Amino acid sequence: MAERLIWDYVYAYDPVPQQTPEFNKLHKYYENLHLERLTTTKCTKCEKISWPPRSVCPECMSDEMSWVDLPEEGSIIVVTVQESGAFPGFQAPLIFAMLQFGDIRFIGKLIDVELSQLAPGKKVRLKVETQYDGRVLPAFTLTGN
C-alpha cells in the first residue's frame, strides 16, 4: 500500500501568486504593493502602458519595461456584492468592482466599506491586503475611509 502523503502546502491549491524574484520576473509589482504603490509596466520604446504588467510589450515586442504608478484615485464603474459561492478560503460578503484608474480598468476587490456607500462613480484608493504568509494582494477602499 502506498504511503499516505500529507503536505502542509500544495502549490496547485494556493491561489496567491508567487511574488519573489526566483519565481516571478514581475516581482517589482508586489514589492511596490508592499510600499502601498499600485504600479504597472510602461514600454520604454513605444510608451505603451499595459494591464496586467508585462515582461514583453504586446505592441512593439520590446522587453525593456519601466514601472509607473497608476493614479492615486480611481473610480467605480460597476460593483457587485457576493454573498455566497465564494472560493474556499474567502469570507463572504465579498465586494468586487470594475474600477477605472486613468486609462486602465480592471476588476478590483473592495474592503472596509459600508455597502450603502457603494455606487458607480464613487472614488477609491489602494488598500493593500497582506496575506498570512506576508505575500500581498491589491485591494481598494473608498477615499476618505
Place this chain on the structure above:
Amino acid sequence: MTRRVAAVAAGTSKKWGVYPGTYRDLISEAGKATFDSNPEIHPRDIQGFILASVFPERSIFQSHVATLAAETVGVTPTKIFQRVENMCGSGTIAIRTAYMAIASGLCDVVMVVGAEKMHTPQPVETYMNMLAGVDREYEGALGVTAPVQFALAAQAHMLKYGTTHEQLAQVSVKNHAHAVNNPYAHFPKSCTLEEVLSSKPVTTPFNILECSPISDGSAGMILMSEEKAREYTDKPVFILGTGQAASGFNYANVPSDLSDWTMLKQAAQDAYKMAGIGPNDIDVAEVHDCFSISEIIIMEELGFSEKGKGGEFVLQGRSDYGGDVVINPRGGLLGCGHPLGATGVAQGVEIFRQLRGEAGLRQVEGAEIGLGHNLSGVSEHHVLIYGRGDL
C-alpha cells in the same frame, strides 16, 4: 477547396448532474449514445477524434485524455486526434476543429466528444478547481469567480439600458421550463419568477436560480464529408457557417464596456456571412446562458433583439415557443447544467435533433436552420450555424 461537412450522429450521457461513475464511464455513455443514434456507423469507420475537456488534470488527475477517450469509445484514429480546451466554449471549438479537418480534405469522418467530470469526493476541491478558469494571478487570487465577472456585466447592462432583475429572472423561468422536457437535464424542474427572485442571493444581481450549476456530463457527435454523409444517413445536418473571436482574457482588456459583447457580434457576423443568412432565418438557437444576463446580451449581439432591448424580448415571449426564435429548447446551461467541455457538443446534439424533427416534446415545429453559441468569457465567443440537409 473546402468541402461541405455534415453531422450524421449525435447523443449525450443519460443524466447530467452528480455522476455516479468515473470519467471513463461518462465518456462511454456519450460514445454509446452517439453510435446508437446511427447504427450504420461502426467505431472502425472513424478516422479522426477530437475531445473537449477542460480540467481533467485537476478533477480526475489525468492528462493525455484524447487518446484515453478514443480508446474508451472504441475508436483508433488514423488521421487526426487531439484534445481542445478553452474553458466553457471547448465543445463548440471541438466541433469547429472537426469541421476544419473534414472541410480541408484531411479526412472524411471525425468523432467529437465533450466530457467533464467536475464533482469530486471533496466538494471544496470542486469549487477550487473553477479557479483555474479565471486569470488566477490578477483576478482569481482576489477571489473573483465567474459569477462575479458576469454580475459586473449585468450591472453594466442594467445601468446602461435599464434592464431589470425581473427581465433577467425571466430567462431562468423560460429555460427551467424547457428543461422539464429534457430527460438528461440536471434540473428538470420549472420555477416561477417569484421563486427565481427569492432564491438564495449569490452576487448582486444574481440569485442561485440565475447561475448555471456545476455538473458532470458528456456528449458526442460524428461529422462527415457530404459524400460520406449521404452513405450513412438520409437526414444529414450541415454546418453552414461558423465564426469565432476573442479579445480580453483579463477583464482589463475587454474592448468595450461589459454590456456590449463586441466579439460576439463579430463572430456572429462572420458566421451569418459564411452561411449566407441573417438572424431572421434562425428557427432555433442553443446559446450560452451561463447566467441569466448572458442570454439577454447574446440575443442582442446575435441580432435577434434590438441592442439594449433583450430584457423586453424575453419578457414578451419572443425567445420562446411561438415567438420569433426558440432559444435554449433543451433548457440551456441553467436547466441542463454546465459540464464545461460537454456543453457545446450537447448544444450541437440538440440542434441536430431539432433539424431532423427528433426532439420529441421539445420539437420546434418545422425547424430548418439552427444556431449554436458557446462562450469562454464575456469577450470570447464561438458560433456555429446548422442547416437541414434537404434544403
